Amino acid sequence: MSKQVITGENFTAMVLAAAEQLRSNQDQVNALNVFPVPDGDTGTNMNLTMTSGVQELQSRRSEHLGKASEALSRGLLMGARGNSGVILSQLFRGFAKSVADLEKADLVQFAAALQNGVETAYKAVVKPVEGTILTVSKEAAKHALQQAGEMNDAAAFMNEIVQAAKDALARTPEQLPILKQVGVVDAGGQGLVHIYEGFLKVLQPGAADWVRLNAPVVGAPSRIESGHELAETHRSAQSHIAVEDIEYGYCTEFIVKMTPEGQAHFHEEAFRDELSAHGDSLLVVADDDLVKVHIHAEEPGTVMNHAMKYGALTRIKIENMREQHSHIVSGDEAAKSETVPTGEDSQAGSASTKPAGLVAIAAGDGLSDIFRSIGVDLMLSGGQTMNPSTEDIVKAIRSTPADTVYVLPNNSNIVLAAEQAKELADKRVVVIPSKTIPQGLAAAIAFNGDADVEVNDKAMRAALGQVRSGSITYAVRDSHISGMDIREGDYLAMLDNDIVVAGPDQDHVIKQLLDRMLESGDEIITVFTGQEAGEEQTRQMETYISQHYPDAECEFHDGGQPLYYYLISVE
Secondary structure, X not given: OOOOEXXXXXXXXXXXXXXXXXXXXXXXXXXXXXXXXXXXXXXXHHHXXXXXXXXXXXXXXXXXXXXXXXXXXXXXXXXXXXXHHHHHHHHHHHHHHHOOOOOEEEHHHHHHHHHHHHHHHHHXXXXXXXXXXXXXXXXXXXXXXXXXXXXXXXXXXHHHHHHHHHHHHHHHHHHOHHHHHHOOOOHHHHHHHHHHHHHHHHHOOOOOOHHHOOOOOOOOOOOEEOOOOOOOOOOOHHHHOOHHHOOOOEEEEEEEEEOHHHHHHOOHHHHHHHHHOOEEEEEEEEEOOEEEEEEEEOOHHHHHHHHOOOEEEEEEEEEEHXXXXXXXXXXXXXXXXXXOOOHHHHOOOOOOOEEEEEEEEEOOHHXXXXXXHOOOOEEEEOOOOOOOEHHHHHHHHHHOOEEEEEEEOOOOOOHHHHHHHHHHOXXXXXXXXXXXXXXXXXXXXXXXXXXXXHHHHHHHHHHHOOOEEEEEEEOOOOEEEOOEEEOOOOEEEEEOXXXXXXXXXXXXXXXXXXXXXXXXXXXXXXXXXXXXXXXXXXXXXXXXXXXXXXXXXXXXXEOOOOOOOEEEEEO
């Protein structure tokens, strides 16, 4: 018997199958990234985003389609990584809004929900580009609307959507010249096709029981690093705090599953004000009949008693931070340096706030130290192949002791996630769209903690255009870009995110990049060495600059970044 409607249970099964289909094809999607640099992570980002959605969906299973899709949307929203992950979360955010009141959807309603997802995703992107996942989603939804009224079988209907998505994907090289030049289809669009293929698997007659399918396993999340010291380095931030200075000793987390009566009397802002009197680092996220709470409190029981007025508590976790602090500090003792903590360091962990603060994203201990040295309050570990999620960025914003927080993504693939985090954070957030580490450093230097938002925003954005960004990495596969035949293992020189030189001789590639960047010869040059940078190659680079560009001011710093031998800033 053919299926004519989609229930919440059907939708859950479809999503689980889609997540598995995407997970098993993650490497294939990664391989479609246009540039052959070692940061082809579209598949990884979409997989991690989808997995976050699945985890939320599994924890809130419902036979009501609207509730099931809302749970997926919430999980995707908080777990979104990279541009592809953010767009994916927006597609299903719009879908969820369309079916919010529906226990089940017929094919016309399902098609309308797909279309609403497309409209939501397009609105979320400042400058939509055709030939991408957006186009694939748009064409698939358009075809779904055309076919829905003529069909009465969900499997056949979903098959039409899959075919339309595949046809749109095949046309992406005609819409985006770089895809045609390289000879691939769009990676994000391919990921979406895999998701729709997973949907189809469940709807086909005789399909396996995907409802019981386990969520795919993912890697560890990005870590938040202290604005003063990394926990992994010789001095942790906790080493600057006395245990008696910890005012609220218990990190308390739980979820309130509200009763109908509790929902009727619940007001998120009042609830937040009520709990704030009992601790700090408060996070309250209300979502239909669920409320997620995080707080540092001295009396967790009092906090939970307040929450229980609205319903039952679940997923309770209480950690003794004083005990954790003692363990961390005792581990620091053997590795302490002789440096006396500065006044700024001694204030780490203080509950006081300041008017404005900075959050920056970077990979590499050296880069993190440099950002902190110029005033960044909190570093979030991330970058190529390790994009932080929307939730990671929200947590970093909320952990920054400032009323207004400026976020420096420092990577073009993190800007959208930062913008999405801005909408979710409960404080004023300004995203400065830095797309490279040099841009982020320039913006951080331009920041003035005493200036108002308009002045800072203007100055920091202006700073982005005053620096040129270069990098040296390597090719992970053969490719042909901009007239260059690139072989796997070749060294690649990138100028402002475009590949400009490629070849097997690293020294030659570096010199060619420097010559392109140092046009007048009297610029200020800053070079950040990566984890794999060779000492001899670095010395040759220094010599070349001093001999050929004697009027330039040049500094070398240990950046510690992975994947990129050198990052170069020229002002």
